[in-house]
Amino acid sequence: MKFKVKVIETLAKIVEVEADSPVAAKEAAEQMWLDGDIDFNALDDHHSHEIYLIGRESRGPALLGCYLMTVSVMILLSCKILTS
Numbered sequence: 001m002k003f004k005v006k007v008i009e010t011l012a013k014i015v016e017v018e019a020d021s022p023v024a025a026k027e028a029a030e031q032m033w034l035d036g037d038i039d040f041n042a043l044d045d046h047h048s049h050e051i052y053l054i055g056r057e058s059r060g061p062a063l064l065g066c067y068l069m070t071v072s073v074m075i076l077l078s079c080k081i082l083t084s
Contacts, residue, residue: 004054011040012047 015038019025032038 006052006054008050010047011042011045013038013040013045
């Protein structure tokens with residue numbers, strides 16, 4: 001029997017940024033991620049995984065034996081707030 005299974009892998013990395021406020025730190029981390037400056041390694045940065053059985057209702061030839069893999073990226077942020 002063939003089943004469709006959805007696999008979700010969550011990667012997490014703590015990055016350190018310099019910013020004037022927590023909001024600015026989050027924005028800086030977001031920009032780093034958008035620019036590709038945060039590199040994830042599936043072995044070192046694995047946070048969790050979930051596996052869901054999808055079912056067998058739409059088993060067309062193109063989907064037979066197929067599974068979905070979605071990588072969710074979660075950035076855990078370590079803020080270094082500058083003080084004057």
